[in-house]
Amino acid sequence: MKTVETASDRQVHQFPCPSCGADLLFEPQDGFLTCPYCGHKEAVAETGVQVQERSFEQYVNLRPEQMGQLAANALEVQCQSCGAKSLFVPPEVAGRCEFCGVQIVAQTKSADPIVAPEGVLPFSISQKQAGAGLREWLSSRWFAPNGLKHFAQPEAIHGIYIPFWTYDTNTTTQYTGQRGDYYYVTETYWERDSQGRDVQRTRQVRHTRWSAASGTVARPFDDVLVPATTSFSSNRLHALEPWDLPALRPYNPAFLAGFKAQRYQVDLAQGFDRARELMMGVIEGDVRADIGGDEQQVHHMNTQYFDTTFKHLLLPVYAGAYRFNGKVFQIVVNGRTGEIHGDRPYSVWKILLLVLVLLIVILILVIMFGDR
Secondary structure (H helix, E strand, O other): OEEEEOOOOOEEEEOEOOOOOOEOEEEOOOOEEEOOOOOOEEEOOOOOOOOOOEEHHHHOOOOHHHOEOOOOOOEEEEOOOOOOEEEEOOOOOOOEOOOOOOEOOOOOEEOOOEOOOOEEOOOOOOHHHHHHHHHHHHHOOOOOOHHHHHHHOHHHOEEEEEEEEEEEEEEEEEEEEEEEEEEEEEEEEEEEOOOOOEEEEEEEEEEEEEEEEEEEEEEEEEEEEEEOOOOOOHHHHHOOOOOOHHHOEEOOHHHHOOOEEEOOOOOHHHHHHHHHHHHHHHHHHHHHHHHOOOEEEEEEEEEEEEEEEEEEEEEEEEEEEEEEOOEEEEEEEEOOOOOEEEOOOOOHHHHHHHHHHHHHHHHHHHHHHOOO
């Protein structure tokens, strides 16, 4: 096994098979580096490091010495159609873009430095298992066009590590608003009873008494997860949760053997902006609880963030895209759980056929029971 030292003093490795010389690939099902030709297996070596938080303030304005590579021989290619940049280590090749389905024909180049990942969540289901789940998912879509059957082949989706940021931070929020407390007033009214007589009745009518409220709430946040990609919608990736984050491993290029990784498109500062949006909903809930009462109005919140740290993570996804009638449809599979989410078109002919069948059934029922 060969070791190369990067500018950031990270060790990267290449993994030739000691039996036949071919490249070992990471096998998700058993977690070993496996030779696809002779079957030789090796355990992924422990790096001796831990997945640690890094200071947001120290990294938000990056310096060259804070950048690194996924591996010494990592290559990068950019899709000419959607612009996504994918990183891979030979013998993996560029192939087809996982995000838009276009065959990538651009020339590869040595990968540009990035904020090197702190941790990686290795694949635990194979491409074959993900493909079987995809076939079942597509078969359950009754109105999908028949032309999608070719997409249910094992090679239709590929394993790619998607970049994420996680943020830890402590927050203090000063707020102003109003507290609403319900009170009830007895009112008298007249109504006509069932016999046509006017009768007097009473009822309790609810009112709200508003009073000014202000205060301070504090809340720590741990591992606020933000996708660092724009190639998939955040909602689609959040739908793949939960991620098995306790199973994170310190970054080791061995886990990328046979897989690609996407270069982050959302930088560290942009990611924290999105994290703040996620945290704000929780903080507002804290403010409303602190105001109390039956209703609350929040007029202003001023939140301070301190002791903020982050991690750059790679999470496993099987992804594929196909084009149908000029539109791009994406499929994503959680590489740990097999959870599937994606787009699919509707077959107009299948829908029309169903409507026609229903109309025929209704017509038959009318003929059979209409004269009774």
